Every structure is written in structure tokens, then in C-alpha cells.
Amino acid sequence: MSRLAQGGLIDRAKPLQFTFDGKRYSGFAGDTLASALIANDVRLVARSFKYHRPRGIVTAGSEEPNALVELRDGARREPNSRATTAELYDGLTAESQNRWPSLAFDAMAVNQLFAPFFGAAFYYKTFMWPKAAWEKLYEPMIRRAAGLGRASELPDPDHYDKVQAHCDLLVIGAGPAGLAAALTAGRAGARVILVDEDFRLGGRLNTENVEIDGSAGLDFVAATEAELRALPNLRVLTRTTAFGVYDDTYAALERVADHLAEPAPYQPRQRLWRINARRAVLAAGALDRPIVFGGNDRPGVMLAAAMETYVSRFAAAPASRLAVFANNDAAWGSAFAAHDAGVTVSALIDTRADVSPVLAAKAKARGLRVVLGGRICDAHGKALTAIDIVAGGRTERLAVDGLAMSGGFSPNLQLTCHHNGKPVWNDDIAAFVPGTPPPGMSVAGAANGSYDLGDCLREGAARAVGALADLGIAATALTVATATLNGTAVSAFWHVAEARTKAFVDFQNDVCASDIVLAEKEGFRSVEHLKRYTTLGMATDQGKLSNMPGLAIMAAITGKSIPETGTTVFRPPYTPVAIGALAGHHRGKDFRPTRLTPLHGWAREQGAVFIEAGPWLRAQYFPRGAEKTWDQAVNREVRAVREGVGLIDVSTFGKIDLRGRDVGAFLDRVYINTFSTLAVGKTRYGLMLREDGFVMDDGTTARLAPDRWVMTTTTANAAKVFQHLEFCAQVLWPELDVQLTSVSEQWAQVAIAGPRARDVLARVIDDPATIDNGAFPYMSAMETRVMGGVRARVFRLSFAGDLGFEIAVPARQGEALARALMQAGAEFDITPYGLETLGVMRIEKGHVTTNELNGQTTALDLGFGKMAKKGDFIGKVMAGRPGLVDPDRPRLAGFKPVDPNDRLRAGAHFIAVGAAATTENDLGWMTSTTWSPTFGHALGLGFVKGGTARIGERLRAVDPLRGGDVLVEVCNPVFFDPEGVRLRG
Amino acid sequence: MLITCPYCGARDAHEFTYLGDAELIDRPDPAGPEAEAAFHAHVYLRDNPAGPHRELWYHGSGCRQWLTVTRDTRTHAIASVVAAARPEVAR
Numbered sequence A: 001m002s003r004l005a006q007g008g009l010i011d012r013a014k015p016l017q018f019t020f021d022g023k024r025y026s027g028f029a030g031d032t033l034a035s036a037l038i039a040n041d042v043r044l045v046a047r048s049f050k051y052h053r054p055r056g057i058v059t060a061g062s063e064e065p066n067a068l069v070e071l072r073d074g075a076r077r078e079p080n081s082r083a084t085t086a087e088l089y090d091g092l093t094a095e096s097q098n099r100w101p102s103l104a105f106d107a108m109a110v111n112q113l114f115a116p117f118f119g120a121a122f123y124y125k126t127f128m129w130p131k132a133a134w135e136k137l138y139e140p141m142i143r144r145a146a147g148l149g150r151a152s153e154l155p156d157p158d159h160y161d162k163v164q165a166h167c168d169l170l171v172i173g174a175g176p177a178g179l180a181a182a183l184t185a186g187r188a189g190a191r192v193i194l195v196d197e198d199f200r201l202g203g204r205l206n207t208e209n210v211e212i213d214g215s216a217g218l219d220f221v222a223a224t225e226a227e228l229r230a231l232p233n234l235r236v237l238t239r240t241t242a243f244g245v246y247d248d249t250y251a252a253l254e255r256v257a258d259h260l261a262e263p264a265p266y267q268p269r270q271r272l273w274r275i276n277a278r279r280a281v282l283a284a285g286a287l288d289r290p291i292v293f294g295g296n297d298r299p300g301v302m303l304a305a306a307m308e309t310y311v312s313r314f315a316a317a318p319a320s321r322l323a324v325f326a327n328n329d330a331a332w333g334s335a336f337a338a339h340d341a342g343v344t345v346s347a348l349i350d351t352r353a354d355v356s357p358v359l360a361a362k363a364k365a366r367g368l369r370v371v372l373g374g375r376i377c378d379a380h381g382k383a384l385t386a387i388d389i390v391a392g393g394r395t396e397r398l399a400v401d402g403l404a405m406s407g408g409f410s411p412n413l414q415l416t417c418h419h420n421g422k423p424v425w426n427d428d429i430a431a432f433v434p435g436t437p438p439p440g441m442s443v444a445g446a447a448n449g450s451y452d453l454g455d456c457l458r459e460g461a462a463r464a465v466g467a468l469a470d471l472g473i474a475a476t477a478l479t480v481a482t483a484t485l486n487g488t489a490v491s492a493f494w495h496v497a498e499a500r501t502k503a504f505v506d507f508q509n510d511v512c513a514s515d516i517v518l519a520e521k522e523g524f525r526s527v528e529h530l531k532r533y534t535t536l537g538m539a540t541d542q543g544k545l546s547n548m549p550g551l552a553i554m555a556a557i558t559g560k561s562i563p564e565t566g567t568t569v570f571r572p573p574y575t576p577v578a579i580g581a582l583a584g585h586h587r588g589k590d591f592r593p594t595r596l597t598p599l600h601g602w603a604r605e606q607g608a609v610f611i612e613a614g615p616w617l618r619a620q621y622f623p624r625g626a627e628k629t630w631d632q633a634v635n636r637e638v639r640a641v642r643e644g645v646g647l648i649d650v651s652t653f654g655k656i657d658l659r660g661r662d663v664g665a666f667l668d669r670v671y672i673n674t675f676s677t678l679a680v681g682k683t684r685y686g687l688m689l690r691e692d693g694f695v696m697d698d699g700t701t702a703r704l705a706p707d708r709w710v711m712t713t714t715t716a717n718a719a720k721v722f723q724h725l726e727f728c729a730q731v732l733w734p735e736l737d738v739q740l741t742s743v744s745e746q747w748a749q750v751a752i753a754g755p756r757a758r759d760v761l762a763r764v765i766d767d768p769a770t771i772d773n774g775a776f777p778y779m780s781a782m783e784t785r786v787m788g789g790v791r792a793r794v795f796r797l798s799f800a801g802d803l804g805f806e807i808a809v810p811a812r813q814g815e816a817l818a819r820a821l822m823q824a825g826a827e828f829d830i831t832p833y834g835l836e837t838l839g840v841m842r843i844e845k846g847h848v849t850t851n852e853l854n855g856q857t858t859a860l861d862l863g864f865g866k867m868a869k870k871g872d873f874i875g876k877v878m879a880g881r882p883g884l885v886d887p888d889r890p891r892l893a894g895f896k897p898v899d900p901n902d903r904l905r906a907g908a909h910f911i912a913v914g915a916a917a918t919t920e921n922d923l924g925w926m927t928s929t930t931w932s933p934t935f936g937h938a939l940g941l942g943f944v945k946g947g948t949a950r951i952g953e954r955l956r957a958v959d960p961l962r963g964g965d966v967l968v969e970v971c972n973p974v975f976f977d978p979e980g981v982r983l984r985g
Numbered sequence B: 001m002l003i004t005c006p007y008c009g010a011r012d013a014h015e016f017t018y019l020g021d022a023e024l025i026d027r028p029d030p031a032g033p034e035a036e037a038a039f040h041a042h043v044y045l046r047d048n049p050a051g052p053h054r055e056l057w058y059h060g061s062g063c064r065q066w067l068t069v070t071r072d073t074r075t076h077a078i079a080s081v082v083a084a085a086r087p088e089v090a091r
């Protein structure tokens, strides 16, 4: 076991069992999968993407490029999970990925023997030709060889939540700077949200042995956390990564249940936070960087800061004989921590010729061997067994099984770039520091390039004071008298020129120093070209470790400085985010709400088959008895209406109440026809245009009182029309006295149609005399009472083209009304009908609907040209454009097959008999077709050049897609009751 | 993105619907000279500035008011939000 006997922030009283590649291991609560693997001496955890080289754990955080595993199994299996952030739980299962047949023996590792052919842009160069081979051969082969784990391919059993939050100050990162900022702002009473991706607060204080005002760093964390959690104005979110900065909004992902075997019932797996923060302090710390030398990717080589984390926080020793290779002071602290924890440190190799006497003395006190001005040129062993040290002109081989490397630190400034802020080079710390952060964001601590502990604490507090001052909130900065001084000196060093073996820059994408040399030779010198040519920085870690060394090597080759060479652009997300989290609950059937009409329960009672119509579930038809197919039901329903009476739910229509002195004048301007002359108690059909002259919507508007009107719109355009009318009323003509209210949800509406419709309504309405033909002729409207006192609006209208009424009652009375009508109509065999039957009857009657009102047709096209009044209305001027009044534009007409046995199809194009079926000979197209049980043959509506002037003419309806070619006769589009005798009866 | 509605306060952009250039407020005189050309410009011709842009938003999930928002198209910074109704005729 490499578990240290004591220390660490793990709970040794809570052992946890887990398996990796089928083998059982044990760890403790507080472990990550990575720390538990290290404690179990598992060093080989992955194979690399391209060369299938054995790889181990490199980091202790979300920047991990190597230790990607398939976590969990079955439907919850998630590839590319970072072992370094996966919290251990009892029963965890993980498998290594990208290896075959096993991790220890990977047949694909032969790829590295062919490495000379696998250099930069290998895919681009090799698989160009022949083209046909790409799909059949190359792509499947590459995918098999270069997979990054397997997705489960089963539906995700978990659900994901979204939440919106507002705060005065968002603090990102809960290390010393973040804690100081949060405490300062929290004590001032500001609304604060503190997020950290780790499951513990503290950041570096969980790892480093430091003192703050005489107390241990961990005690400072504990005391601060207790105070923060007690503040009602402050919210602490652990396991939460702020991954993007958008407009006024920060996006953060909270891993609610990823540390559990599975979420508790009704618990989301992850929660997406949209945080509207008035100000933010970024205190995301800094990342240790690798050095590029031969074999720097071998299992056993890891970053010095990570090594210190495993030893100090997890009491897991990554090596028994360790060497440290660095260019900075911080790595010396890591070496001392390892030594103090009982790990043998065989050599401390620093590229610098001189270090501070304080460091030298500390090393001497511990008896450590120090090599100054030295480098490691190569590392050996499938898992590390030895290193070659170059110093003073000599090369020495040293047997070690662990190597901690540190090329200095890079501030975690990604989020400062999300509004196009460019990082700025700082030579003192050999790193980019934040340039111009997004509005309202300031940066503190290591993320700002301030590595000293005292500086971190002071800067965090000062940034909070400054942010709150902007908001007019007075705050007192947290004061820190003393904090451990840690060395922060660094001397830039990136690449060991003496390396004899492959030296890796990007571990995950297997990009080597030699690939950068090749890219430069081939002319790909711009950082953006380098990135795309070599795939440097394009893996799931987004180049967190590789960008800096890659840039530095390119700079060295081209003889430019690093800032002259450039930096790549950081974009959201900071770490990968599951699509499921972005979708939240909006998936499958819940992609958008399903709307049910107030009569849904009644329709279900009646055995309706439902169909999705936009967001609505509407009754499609009502099968009865032995009916096997939908058309049997529909034919019966149509006949029932035409011969007796039928009933349909039309509650989905948009309904708008209009009130005010000037509603008539207002309607005159939004409809093409006149409404101001409409008498109280009457309703009228109206057509609305867009300002560009095309039809927007149609419907009826009734005048219930001199200053009270009610409009209906089509189901599909309900929201659009209401918004348009609000624009007209508020913005175009605010001088008109008009108030609009959408009442679509407030009223249930039922249409009854057929020769017996009046007989049925007479039994339900409180005063039957009011619906006599004389008292209530076609196109009448009234407010009345039904079912013994229930408020109702009754309209004499019919979309079906028969004697008909529409009855609206308050939504909650809708089902009672339907049942009352069914009961009243029982003796006439009243028949509920659905959308299909309505669709048949409206074609029989020549009523247009969405198929014809498709946004490309004009009032003239639809045969409504005569409705347009003289005065102004929306769309009038543009509807008069020559192209739109061209008599050659296709106009609405009806069609029937010459042979009554022929079927018609919407989408067919009309061609003159004898002409070739070519685009030049196209005369128009069919928009709607149906089998008509009333006529015993098919009927169609469509647009044809000349329109109804062609009545009686025969044309071909050609449907080349489905092989149709039917001889049709042009007819009046109103097939049924063209004189309106039945409507008015 | 937050839009500070003059009636409802700062609200998330999800509550609003975008229409377009605030020039749509000024509907041409249909009886005026060159009405067709004026309407053509009104309906189809738009500037596409890199910088401040006056545009119409509808607070559909709030007070239902049409608003004129001045937004910098380069940064999405919002300089002002006012009722879209023409002030000279608004009641």
C-alpha cells in the first residue's frame, strides 16, 4: 500500500470499495478515484489517444489530460470522466478506455512504432485519397483506433435541473483569495454566492502546510466556512464550476449527485445555475505546468503541485523514490512536503543556477540532494523506473519510480477571456495574467498572478470591498496580520533540448515537441494554425496544460517572444458540460409544455385519438365500434354532421377581448375589411396582412357591446397576432382608445354543426327563443346564459360550412357544456368529431387554413381581393406592388379528379394537358386534398394561374416525387353549399 | 442578458421577444408622396450598425409593453430602455 500511515483529509473510519477494470480496491471517504488508485499503487490508468502509450495520473484537478475513464456502467456509463475529480463512493466502478484488448497490453501501441508517419496533420495528409475510401475504410478505422471512451447509448436515466439566481457578488473559487472576498462581502450584508468546483472549500489551503495569523491554514478554512454558512445572505455552492461568462450572466454547473452511486429519487444529477451577478471576483487559482522532456508522459511523472496534493490532502504517496524537476520555488515546497510525509526524495533538480538561501537551507536541513542548473532529458520505463539528469556537462541515470515536475504556474484566467479579453504577458512570473476582464469582474489571488498567500488574502478582501463600493455597499476588508511567506520566484524554462526520446506537449492529443517543429517548417506558425494543424490544445482539457509550453516552443523556434507569438482564445465552457445539463427538463416529451384544452377530459371519455398540433394535444377522431382505420371514423363523423349534428372542441383558437371607444377604427386598420360599421350583436370574418402585404392571419371578430369586441385568431398564430395588435395599439396608434386582453385560456369553446344544431342548442341555452333564425341569423353574436345561468357567448358561425353555432363558456365549465350538448343531442345521434373531420369539411366548404395562409399568399391570391377597403390598413401599400397584383400569380381554386377513383395529393403541380412536366410549364400547386364522403370522390384546393377563371378546364396534377399524374378539373373552391343555403338555414 | 424594463425592473432577456429596428415605430404615411418607396424602405431596409442600435423588444412574459432598447451590438451593453410608444401622442 502506498497509503501513508497518517495525515490527509480522508476519513479512515469510512472505507469504500470500488473496482477499476474489474479489479477490486478500497479507499476512504474523502478520496477521489485518482487518489484511491494512487493509494492502491495503480499507476497505469489510460492509453493515449493516438499512440496508445501507457499513461498515468498527471494532475489532481479538472485540468487532467490523461486519467480519463469510463465511470459507472449501464445507462449511467460516462466516458472521459476525470479520475482526478470523481469522488469515491462505495461501489464505484470505472474502466480504462481507448485500449484493446487490455490496459497492460494494448495492440494499438504499435502505432508508436509508426510514429514517423503519425506526425502533425497525419490524418489530413494520409486519408485524403481516394475519396471513396474515407467513408468505408478510413473513418471507421480511425474511430475504432482513436476512441475516447464509449458512450452508454442508452437513454439517460437521470434528470437535470436549471435554476436562476441573483446576487450582488459572485465569488468564483474558495481558496484563500475567494474565502477572503466572500467573508468580506458576506459580513457587509451583500448578497453573495461562493462557488468552487471542489467538494471542499479551501483550495491550496487543503494542501499546503501554512499558517494564517498564527493558526493552521485548515483551521482558517474551518472557521471561515462556519461563518460563511451561518450568514443568511451568503450561499455556498461546492462541486460547482463556473464555466462561462455571458451577458450579465454567469453559468455554473453544480454536480448535485455525481458523488453518489445514483441520485436520490427526485434529486437531479446536476443543476445548471444561471447567475445574474452585479459584480464578480474571480479567484480560481493557478495551474502547475509540465516541462517538455523525453518520456515526460510516462506513468509516474506528474505535476509537483499534484504530487503535493496527493501526499498532503489524500495521504497517498505516488512514489517510493521521488525526484523533483522544477524551475520555481513552489516545487521546493512540494518536495519538502513529500519528504516530511515520509516519501524518499532522491533528487531535487532545478533548472536555475541559484535559488534563495532560505530554500537551500531548508533542503539542507532535510538532507536532500539538490542539483542546480540541471535538467532531466529523458525518463524511462513503461511505468517510470529511471531518469537521465543532465548537469555540468554530464548525464547521470537515477533510479526513481516517481517524478514531480513543475514548469511554473499559469493563472486560471479563462473566464476573464469570455468577453474577448486578451491575457497580458508578465515576465516576472513567466505567465499570462488577466487583461481586461468582462464588465463587473475583478480578479484576485493566484488567478491574478499573485502567488504569495498573504497577497492572496489581502487581494481577495480588497476586490470585494471595491466591487461592493461600486454598488454603494460599504464593506470592511478582512484583515490578516501574518501569513506564511512562500517563495514565488520562477525562471522561465519550457523544453529540454537534450531530449532523445519523444517529448510531449499535449498529453491527451499526443502532440510532441517535434510536431511543433514540423508545423513551423510547413508554415503553420500562427498559434491558431498551429493548434488546428497539430491538434495542440484541442482535447477535452482545452490545452490547460499544453498551451503554454506549445506557445513557448513555437516562440523559441521562430525567435520571437511569447507575447509576440500570441495566446489562444479561451471560450466557454471552462470544463466539459453535459448536454443533458444544458437541456435540463426540456427533453423528450418535455421539450416544450404539452397544452391540453379545457375539454381534454371529456374528449378522453369519448375515446378520442389525440394528435399533436403545435403545442396542443387535440382530438383527431373518435373511433366507434368496429372501426379499424381512422378514415372509417372520419367518414362516419362527416356524414353525421352533414345529415344530423356534430360537436367539436375549438378552444385552441386564439381569443382576444378588445375594449375602448376606438376599437372599430383600430380593427379597420389591422384588417383589410371594414369593422367599424359592424352592428352590436354581429360577427364578421376578417383578414389581416403583414405590413409587407402578405396574409398574416384570419378569423372572426364579434361586437358584443358598442365598446366591447371579441376576436378569434387561428390556433397557430394566437400569440403572434396578439403581440402584433399590442404593437399597433401601443406604438403605432397610441391615440386610439383600445385595450387588449388575451382570453384564450379563459374561455372554452365548442362548435356544433349540422342541420340539427339549433335543436340541440335550444335544449341547452336558457332562452331558446333567442336563437330562432329570425332573431339570430347567420353571423350573429350574443352574450347569454346556458345550462341554467352559466355565462356564455354564442356565435352563429360554421367552419364546417353547415348550420352551426360556437358556444364559449368559462374554461372550467367547458366539459360540463360538452356533456350537456351530448345529452341534449342524444336523440339526434349527436357525434363528437375531431380535427380530421374538420379538415375534410373545411375543404368541402373551400375554407382556407395554414396550408393556404402560408406567409407567401396575398388576399388576392386567396380570392379575398374584393374585401379590401379603400382606406388605409396594415399591408395595404405593399400589397399593391406590381408583382403581387400580377394577374398571372396563381390564385385559389378547387380541384376534383376527372376519374372519381383517382386520389389527389397536396404538393402536386398543375401542368396543361399535353405540356411537358417542366418548371417552365408549372401553373401552380395543390395545397390541400381530401377524400370527401359527401361527394364520394377526392377534392383539392390549390393555387393555379388564372384561378377560378379556369373553372371547367382540365389540367394534369403531377407529383413526380410520388409518381402521381392525375387529370383534374378546375372548380369553384366552395364545393359544398356554394350558395350558403345551409349556413343560413 | 438583463433588460431593465421601465415598468418591471431588471428582467432576464428570456422574458422578452425581439422584433427589430426601432425605425418600425415610424410607419410611413400611406397617403404621402412616394408611399410605396417609403413603405419599401420601412419594411425591408435596415442599418446593421456595429455599435449602439435602437431596437424593439416586447415584454411578453411581463407587463406586455413594447420597449425601445438601445443596445450596443458589439458588447450587448444596454444604454437605455424606454416605452416604445411615440411620446408626442402617448396618453
Ligand SMILES: [Zn+2]
Pocket (backbone or CB within 6 Å): B005, B006, B007, B008, B009, B059, B062, B063, B064, B065
Ligand atoms: Zn415589463
